[in-house]
Amino acid sequence: MTLHAPAINYVALLPFLLLVGAATTLLFMTALTRNRLSTVVSTSIAVAAALGGFITTFVQWFEVNHHGATTTAAHAIVMDGFSVVMAASITSSLTFALLIAHDWQGRERFNGAEYQMLALLATSGALLMTQANDLVLLFLGLEILSIALYCIIAFNRRRLKSSESSMKYFLLGGFAAAIFIYGVALAYGASGTTNVTALSYFLGTNHLLHPGLLLAGGGLMMIAFAFKVQAVPFHFWSPDVYEGAPTPVTGFHASIVWGGAFAAMIRVMISGLGTQVSTWRPIFFVLIVLSTLVGAAFAILQGNAKRLLAYSSVSHSGFILLGVWTGTAAGVAASSFYVLTYAPVVLGTFAIVALVGGVGDANHELEKYRGLARRNPWIGASLAVLLLSQLGVPFTVGFDGKFAVLAATIDAGNTVGAVVAMVAACIAAFAYLRWTTSLFVAENLDLEPLVVPFASRVVITLSVAYALILGIDPSWLTSITSHATLLFQP
Amino acid sequence: MHSSLWLSALLFVPLVGAIVAQLVRRSDGRAYLVAVACATVELALSAVVAVLYNPGVAGAQGFDFAYRLVLSAPLGLAYDVAVDGISLWLVVLTALTALIALLAARDRRNEASYVTWQLVLMGVTMGCFVTHDLLAFFIFFELILIPCYFMMTQWGGEGRQAAAMKFFLYTFTGSAFMLIALIFLAITHQHQVGGPLTFAYGALAQTALSSSTATWIFIGMAVAFAVKAPLWPLHTWSPSTYAEAPAATGIILAALLSKLGSYGLLRFCVGLLPSALPTMRPILLTLAVVSILYGSLVACTAKDLRRFIAYSSLAQMGFVTLGVMSGSRIGTEGAVLLMLNHGIITIGVFVLVGYLERRQLSGRVAALRGLQKPMPVLAGLFTLFMLATMGLPGLNGFVSEYLILIGTFGTHAWWALAATLGVVGSAVYWLWVYQRAFHGPVAPENATLTDVTTAERLALLPIAALVIVLGVLPQTVLHRIDPAVSILSTHVAPSGVSK
Numbered sequence: 001m002t003l004h005a006p007a008i009n010y011v012a013l014l015p016f017l018l019l020v021g022a023a024t025t026l027l028f029m030t031a032l033t034r035n036r037l038s039t040v041v042s043t044s045i046a047v048a049a050a051l052g053g054f055i056t057t058f059v060q061w062f063e064v065n066h067h068g069a070t071t072t073a074a075h076a077i078v079m080d081g082f083s084v085v086m087a088a089s090i091t092s093s094l095t096f097a098l099l100i101a102h103d104w105q106g107r108e109r110f111n112g113a114e115y116q117m118l119a120l121l122a123t124s125g126a127l128l129m130t131q132a133n134d135l136v137l138l139f140l141g142l143e144i145l146s147i148a149l150y151c152i153i154a155f156n157r158r159r160l161k162s163s164e165s166s167m168k169y170f171l172l173g174g175f176a177a178a179i180f181i182y183g184v185a186l187a188y189g190a191s192g193t194t195n196v197t198a199l200s201y202f203l204g205t206n207h208l209l210h211p212g213l214l215l216a217g218g219g220l221m222m223i224a225f226a227f228k229v230q231a232v233p234f235h236f237w238s239p240d241v242y243e244g245a246p247t248p249v250t251g252f253h254a255s256i257v258w259g260g261a262f263a264a265m266i267r268v269m270i271s272g273l274g275t276q277v278s279t280w281r282p283i284f285f286v287l288i289v290l291s292t293l294v295g296a297a298f299a300i301l302q303g304n305a306k307r308l309l310a311y312s313s314v315s316h317s318g319f320i321l322l323g324v325w326t327g328t329a330a331g332v333a334a335s336s337f338y339v340l341t342y343a344p345v346v347l348g349t350f351a352i353v354a355l356v357g358g359v360g361d362a363n364h365e366l367e368k369y370r371g372l373a374r375r376n377p378w379i380g381a382s383l384a385v386l387l388l389s390q391l392g393v394p395f396t397v398g399f400d401g402k403f404a405v406l407a408a409t410i411d412a413g414n415t416v417g418a419v420v421a422m423v424a425a426c427i428a429a430f431a432y433l434r435w436t437t438s439l440f441v442a443e444n445l446d447l448e449p450l451v452v453p454f455a456s457r458v459v460i461t462l463s464v465a466y467a468l469i470l471g472i473d474p475s476w477l478t479s480i481t482s483h484a485t486l487l488f489q490p
Numbered sequence: 491m492h493s494s495l496w497l498s499a500l501l502f503v504p505l506v507g508a509i510v511a512q513l514v515r516r517s518d519g520r521a522y523l524v525a526v527a528c529a530t531v532e533l534a535l536s537a538v539v540a541v542l543y544n545p546g547v548a549g550a551q552g553f554d555f556a557y558r559l560v561l562s563a564p565l566g567l568a569y570d571v572a573v574d575g576i577s578l579w580l581v582v583l584t585a586l587t588a589l590i591a592l593l594a595a596r597d598r599r600n601e602a603s604y605v606t607w608q609l610v611l612m613g614v615t616m617g618c619f620v621t622h623d624l625l626a627f628f629i630f631f632e633l634i635l636i637p638c639y640f641m642m643t644q645w646g647g648e649g650r651q652a653a654a655m656k657f658f659l660y661t662f663t664g665s666a667f668m669l670i671a672l673i674f675l676a677i678t679h680q681h682q683v684g685g686p687l688t689f690a691y692g693a694l695a696q697t698a699l700s701s702s703t704a705t706w707i708f709i710g711m712a713v714a715f716a717v718k719a720p721l722w723p724l725h726t727w728s729p730s731t732y733a734e735a736p737a738a739t740g741i742i743l744a745a746l747l748s749k750l751g752s753y754g755l756l757r758f759c760v761g762l763l764p765s766a767l768p769t770m771r772p773i774l775l776t777l778a779v780v781s782i783l784y785g786s787l788v789a790c791t792a793k794d795l796r797r798f799i800a801y802s803s804l805a806q807m808g809f810v811t812l813g814v815m816s817g818s819r820i821g822t823e824g825a826v827l828l829m830l831n832h833g834i835i836t837i838g839v840f841v842l843v844g845y846l847e848r849r850q851l852s853g854r855v856a857a858l859r860g861l862q863k864p865m866p867v868l869a870g871l872f873t874l875f876m877l878a879t880m881g882l883p884g885l886n887g888f889v890s891e892y893l894i895l896i897g898t899f900g901t902h903a904w905w906a907l908a909a910t911l912g913v914v915g916s917a918v919y920w921l922w923v924y925q926r927a928f929h930g931p932v933a934p935e936n937a938t939l940t941d942v943t944t945a946e947r948l949a950l951l952p953i954a955a956l957v958i959v960l961g962v963l964p965q966t967v968l969h970r971i972d973p974a975v976s977i978l979s980t981h982v983a984p985s986g987v988s989k
Contacts, residue, residue: 391662393636394629403565406670407687411677415670422666429662430655437651440643475562482564 009072011063012079015053015087016127019094022049023120026113042113043102043455046120050098053091053127060084071133075195078133078267081484082336086130086263089340093255094123096347096463099455100354101248106453107359108156108246115155119252122148126260130267135184135194135221138264142180142228145260146173149253153245159360165244172237176227183220190214196272203275218273218280225268228261229317230310232290239302242310243364247357250306251350254313255343262339266324266332277327284325288417291318292424299431305353305364308431309346312390315428316342322421323405326412333482334404340477341397341470342390348463349386351456352379366435373439375449380439382464389467391432392425396471404478494557496539497571497620500581503532504588504613508606515602522596525605529589532612536585543578545973551692552974556622558690566676566687570623575974576756577619579830579967580749584619586952587746587837588612594841594949595737597645604645608738611637615742618750624672624758625689631714631754632665634747638739645736653734660727664717671710675762678703694762695981701765708766711759712774719751719807721774722781729800737844740796744803745836749829752810756825756978760814764982767817774815775898775905781808783908786915790922794854795843798923799836802879805912806832812909813894819979821897826971828890831878831960835887838875838953842868845946849939855923860932864939869928871942871950876920878957881913886960 010017022045029045030037061084064070069080101115125145132138150173154166188194190213191202208214227234242250269280295315302308316338323335356372357364373380389396402425409418452460470477507528511521539555547554556572573581588608597604614637617630635658642654676689679697688694699707717724732740755774760767785805792798810832813825845868846858862869878885881892891913898906942950960967 388636394632399629399632400565403669403673407565407673407677410670410673411680415674418670418673419667422670426659426663426666430659433655433658437643437655440640441651473561474565475567478562478564 006074007072009070009079011056011060012070012072012077012131014056014059015091016124016131018049018052018056019120019124019127022046023117023124026117026120030113030117036111037113039102039105039111042116043098045113046098046116047095049120050091050094050123054088054095057084057088057091060087071197075197076134076137077131078197079131081486082266082332083131083263085336085340085481085484086259087127089343090123090126090130090256090259093252093259093343093347094119096344096351096459097248097252097256099459100251100347100351103453103456104246104248104354110155115152118148118152118155122152122252123256126256126263129260130263132264132267133196135187135196135199135268135272138268139177139181139184141260142224142264143177145257146177149173149249149257152249152252153241155249156246156361159246161244161361162246165241168237168244169241172227176224176234179220179227180224183217183222183224186213186217186220188217190217196267199272200274203273214276215279218276219283221268222280222283225261225265226287229258229265229320230291230314231287231317231321232294232314235291235295235314238314239298239307239310243304243306247306247350247354247361250309251347251354254309254346254350258313258317259339259343262320262324262335266335269324270327270332274327281325281327284321285414285417288318288321288325289420291315291321292421293318293427296424296428296431299428300434302431303366305356305366305369305435308366308435309349309353312428312431313346315424316390318424319402319405319421322409322414322417325414325417326408328408328412329485330411330482331405331408333478333485334401334408336484337404337474337478337481338401340481341401341474344463344466345386345389345397348460348467349383349390351459351463352383352386355379355450355452355456366438369435370438370441371444371447372450374442374445375447376452379450379452379460382460384436384439385464385467387432387436389471391429394471396467397474398467398471400471400474400478492542492544492555494555494571496535496542497555497557497573500532500535500539500585500616500620501571501613503528503535504609504616508609508613511602511606511609515606518598518601521602521605522592525609526589526592528609529585529592529612532616533582533585533589536582539573540578540582540970543573543575543970545575545970552977553622558622560686563686566625566689568623568626568688568690570626570690571620572622573620574977575971576826576978577753578970579826580619580753580833581616583749583830583833584612584615584746587742587833588615590837590841590949590953591738591741594946595741595844597736597738599645604641604736604738607637607641608742611641611742615746615750619753622691623689624676624691624694627754627758628665628669628672631668631750632662634750635661638735638743638747641739642731642735645739647734647736649730650734653730656727657731660717660724661714664714664724667710668714671707674710675699675707691757691762697762699763699765701769704763704766705769708759708763708770711763712755712770715751715754715759716777717751718754719748719811720804721751721777721807721811722784722804723777725781725785725800725804728804729797732800733794733796737840737847741837741840741844744799744840745833748803748807749833752807752814752825752829755811756814756822760982761978767982771815771817771902774811775902778808778811778815779905779908779912781805781811782912783915786912786919789919792923793856795846795858795923795927798855798919799839799843802916802919803832803836805916806879808912809891809894809909812898812905816894816898816901817982818897818901819975821894821901822975822979823968823971824890824893824895824897826975827964827967828887828894830967831886831890834953834956834960835875835878838871838950838957839879841950841953842872842875845942855926857933858927858936860928860930861936861939862928863932864937865941867941867947871954872924872928874954874957876924878961880917880920884958884961886957886964888961889964
């Protein structure tokens with residue numbers, strides 16, 4: 001018996017390969033050099049790989065535009081407009097996250113390339129999740145992502161909270177992964193395939209007399225996704241992990257892990273189980289109502305910046321789920337637009353949070369932000385812009401994202417969901433506003449102004465520029481995302 | 491039809507001014523001059539627009555200077571400007587308020603930033619009035635929060651943080667519902683006619699809506715406007731905001747931004763959703779009457795001049811709402827006129843309060859006793875504005891209030907009757923506050939106060955002149971309001987009374 005290796009389109013895999021390649025290179029360099037690698041070298045290599053991945057997505061975009069969506073590696077990997085756009089978001093977020101981490105490593109005196117390697121590997125898992133067209137491969141991506149993530153959450157060995165939160169995430173994440181693979185097994189039992197396209201085809205052409213197996217499988221997968229995107233009631237880990245993880249890792253989590261998880265969720269729910277939309281919609285509706293409201297309500301109770309941002313991203317997850325709920329192309333476009341607009345903004349926010357947090361992540365109480373805008377006018381103003389963007393003020397991307405999701409939702413007939421989400425946005429507004437207000441009070445003027453290292457400055461400037469420029473004219477990005485979802489599914 | 495460039499200039503002059511003021515920020519004085527020059531140009535431009543305005547442009551429904559450019563088709567985002575007789579005078583009021591606020595309530599603390607925010611606020615408020623597209627209106631409406639919020643938190647009084655937060659959250663929550671309502675309306679329209687999503691006013695006015703759908707959309711929008719106006723029971727942000735805002739912001743908030751609420755109610759709720767009117771009219775008329783009576787009562791007990799203005803404005807805006815919802819052409823004209831008149835009078839009163847505060851007087855009424863003696867001119871000006879609000883014939887407040895009551899009597903007599911009590915009420919609370927503050931023996935610490943200076947008088951001169959001119963010659967304004975209101979009345983007519 002001979003084994004036939006499937007044909008592989010390497011352009012589709014190039015971003016993934018670049019990141020894994022860079023991680024491996026760093027690994028060998030660490031092993032083969034005499035001294036520890038300097039952070040500058042390792043960051044440069046990692047950033048080069050991330051940027052390379054980002055540029056590759058343009059090539060992919062070109063190819064998808066000209067030849068349509070394709071699958072490769074025995075239909076396990078897909079390259080369509082949606083995956084390309086999500087990959088672009090993830091690779092650009094990785095660039096930002098690495099730059100933030102670079103300054104953090106300098107502050108904490110972590111030399112070497114371990115962090116960069118793990119970040120690259122975790123991101124490669126996220127990329128795999130956006131491209132996986134097979135549930136088993138998706139599981140692989142999920143695990144690559146998670147295992148690397150457990151390590152970098154615990155990266156600061158000197159900080160007890162860091163290890164504690166990693167442990168928490170590991171235990172719960174392990175459960176989620178197990179639940180997911182069990183769901184995959186049941187779905188396989190019901191349909192005879194793990195391929196998302198084949199699953200969709202099977203469900204479209206067959207009527208299941210006993211859908212119990214499929215329902216259970218789909219439900220379990222949904223729980224795993226809800227866990228990863230921090231939807232209530234599967235969010236309990238997120239404030240602890242956000243608080244405990246080193247701040248650059250928190251930023252990494254809020255943009256890359258989140259984006260990858262949403263991409264996979266959209267792929268499975270819409271592309272794979274799209275025919276069952278009337279079955280899963282009510283469950284999503286419950287998740288939306290709980291996530292938006294609980295996230296917003298708990299955000300205003302927090303006295304810690306990172307916990308506040310954790311609950312805020314729970315609430316933002318609810319908004320994205322609103323787009324998924326629709327099951328329409330417009331809804332998916334709106335959801336991916338939301339991810340694309342949220343990721344840079346949240347990374348810029350965490351860049352500032354990391355700076356204020358200082359050595360050992362010691363200063364994350366909201367009191368530490370009082371008077372920040374008086375001591376560091378530019379940082380204060382930037383943080384104000386980023387927070388107001390998350391609040392959803394017009395002329396910032398946050399508004400455009402909310403608007404797109406609401407329009408898609410109302411278009412699909414879910415006005416109640418839209419109203420609930422906006423009520424939550426008003427509640428969350430209090431949290432952001434209180435924080436913003438505290439930046440401008442005339443207190444703590446005698447404290448030393450923050451020193452803003454170069455890499456962080458780049459990240460903050462770019463994210464603020466992104467929030468404002470795209471906020472004023474979002475049309476090019478909306479046309480990309482809506483074009484991308486038309487190229488959804490091979 | 492006139493060129494839309496006039497309106498674009500109105501929109502962009504303040505924003506350019508804000509950038510220039512930031513460029514010369516090293517010198518506070520120069521930034522201030524830039525701002526004043528900019529506001530003067532703006533006022534001149536708005537006067538040109540008011541003179542040029544032609545209500546009879548064919549097929550434009552009373553609008554002139556119209557121009558529409560779609561910016562993003564999938565989002566329905568468009569740059570769309572036009573004015574008609576309803577918005578025209580609010581455009582003038584915007585420029586006037588901004589200029590007087592700069593001249594009469596100069597604040598030298600970190601002045602370059604302050605005037606920049608003022609210019610931005612003028613620009614976005616102008617945007618609200620000149621835009622002819624619901625989404626653009628919403629965006630400007632929300633953007634107003636940003637300059638107001640920063641001006642309040644950085645230049646406001648003792649309790650500014652809490653007041654600013656309350657103001658922001660109230661308005662933001664109100665407009666959240668408006669956003670959903672207008673998306674819902676636009677999507678209903680899109681489902682009916684196909685094509686890309688659009689928020690153009692003219693297009694959405696053609697949407698066929700069942701009465702219950704229209705009512706829900708109406709409620710969603712009316713909440714935002716009732717917060718802004720304010721209207722009882724959504725007024726509770728206004729006393730603390732008026733009390734804590736810096737003088738210039740207070741002037742703009744009380745005189746100008748409150749008009750956004752009534753303007754929005756007339757333009758978007760009444761104009762777009764006539765089929766909701768049979769249900770909503772009694773409710774809003776009742777709220778208007780309650781606002782009038784409640785505002786009058788609480789104004790009697792106000793211990794602070796700024797809070798007094800807040801409650802008196804609540805009553806006055808109740809009258810505006812009454813006219814807007816009266817369903818009569820005369821009443822609506824009176825309401826539009828009262829928006830202008832109340833704006834002018836409020837600028838005057840608030841500026842006077844600012845003058846008192848400059849002299850280290852807190853606005854507390856108890857501390858003011860006997861001011862007539864040391865400050866006769868200020869007392870005289872206060873009397874003028876007081877009489878204008880009370881509706882003394884010959885001053886501007888009279889005409890508008892009279893038109894509103896006449897119009898409402900014809901269509902909703904009981905509500906008009908109740909509102910008439912408010913006319914009496916306004917005489918009571920104004921005279922009472924006047925007595926407490928200006929009559930009686932002078933408190934010893936107030937005896938040496940200087941009266942308003944020449945510069946301060948000059949800043950108020952145009953306002954005082956307008957109070958008299960508009961009282962004697964309301965026709966100049968009314969004959970531009972009339973065509974637009976009559977078109978609106980005809981559009982709304984099938985759903986109810988119009989006389």
